Amino acid sequence: xxxxxxxLPYPYDxxxxxxxxxxxxxxxxxxxxTYVKNLNAAIxxxxxxxxxxxxxxxxxxxxxxxxIRAAVRNNGxxxxxxxxxxxxxxxxxxxxxxxxxxxxxxxxxxxxxxxQAKFNDAGAKQFGSGWVxxxxxxxxxxxxxxxxxxxxxxxxxxxxxxxxxVWEHAYYLKYNxxxxxxxxxxxxxVNWDEINKRYAAFKSGKExxxxxxxxx
Numbered sequence: 001x002x003x004x005x006x007x008l009p010y011p012y013d014x015x016x017x018x019x020x021x022x023x024x025x026x027x028x029x030x031x032x033x034t035y036v037k038n039l040n041a042a043i044x045x046x047x048x049x050x051x052x053x054x055x056x057x058x059x060x061x062x063x064x065x066x067x068i069r070a071a072v073r074n075n076g077x078x079x080x081x082x083x084x085x086x087x088x089x090x091x092x093x094x095x096x097x098x099x100x101x102x103x104x105x106x107x108x109x110x111x112x113x114x115x116q117a118k119f120n121d122a123g124a125k126q127f128g129s130g131w132v133x134x135x136x137x138x139x140x141x142x143x144x145x146x147x148x149x150x151x152x153x154x155x156x157x158x159x160x161x162x163x164x165x166v167w168e169h170a171y172y173l174k175y176n177x178x179x180x181x182x183x184x185x186x187x188x189x190v191n192w193d194e195i196n197k198r199y200a201a202f203k204s205g206k207e208x209x210x211x212x213x214x215x216x
Contacts (some may be wrong), residue, residue: 002043002050005029005036006083014091018189020174028086031169035078035150042071054079059154077150081131081163088162088198090191097192101161101199104142105134115144120183122146123166132183133163136202159202162195 008028013021039057043049046065049057057064057076064072096112097105109115123132126146135145136159145153153160164186171182 003036003039003054003079005033006086008086010091015089015189018185019089019171023169023171023173026173027169028082032078032082035075035082038071039075039079042068042075054083055154058152061155073155074150077152077155080152080154081150081160081165084160084163084198085165088191088194089189090194091189093191094188095192097195099192099196100203101192101196104199108142116187119144119164120180123164123183124180126166129167131163131165133158134161135159136161136199140203159205161198161202162190 005028008024012024012028015024039054043057045068049064054076057072058080061069061073096102102112105112105115109118119132119134122144123146126132126148128148130146130148130151132144132146133153134142135153136142138157142161143158145156145158147153153163164183166179166183171179175182175185
């Protein structure tokens, strides 16, 4: 199979009490598993797409054949988004950010508390299903964005540094309709080490695309 469901980096109950074992099991095995299955089924008809990563597939959706574009957008996006989501959480995570990501947050938002409030507010206001992100812009700055369904900022030319899933299947068993409560609790399991790795990849990627300075 071209695309595979990545294993969870920790046991299903490792993020209790923030995220309960039943939610993690269903979310990873069934929801993410289905996105992977549907993505593989979609690209089966187009052999030229077999070697492409899920990131590459959704980076330029206009290049995807029209008959499978919606399926790749939804299921490829679901695969990329969730592969990131599991990694940017960990048991005994949370606390204030450290390192370069902390500097970027302070520079853009003033302080972590203000950033958290804006991020949570954007996530709470995302109508229906979707995601809230801290995304990197081509000029190296960061901004909060929301996307509907399984859309990923990569399709808009942005870099997904990290995001939180606000689909009801991510929180409903424990938090019911109290999405803001889930958004606030989620910071207790955030993996800042992994987020710093993603931020470093964004910064190095940006530098790789900048034109080299002329030598005199």
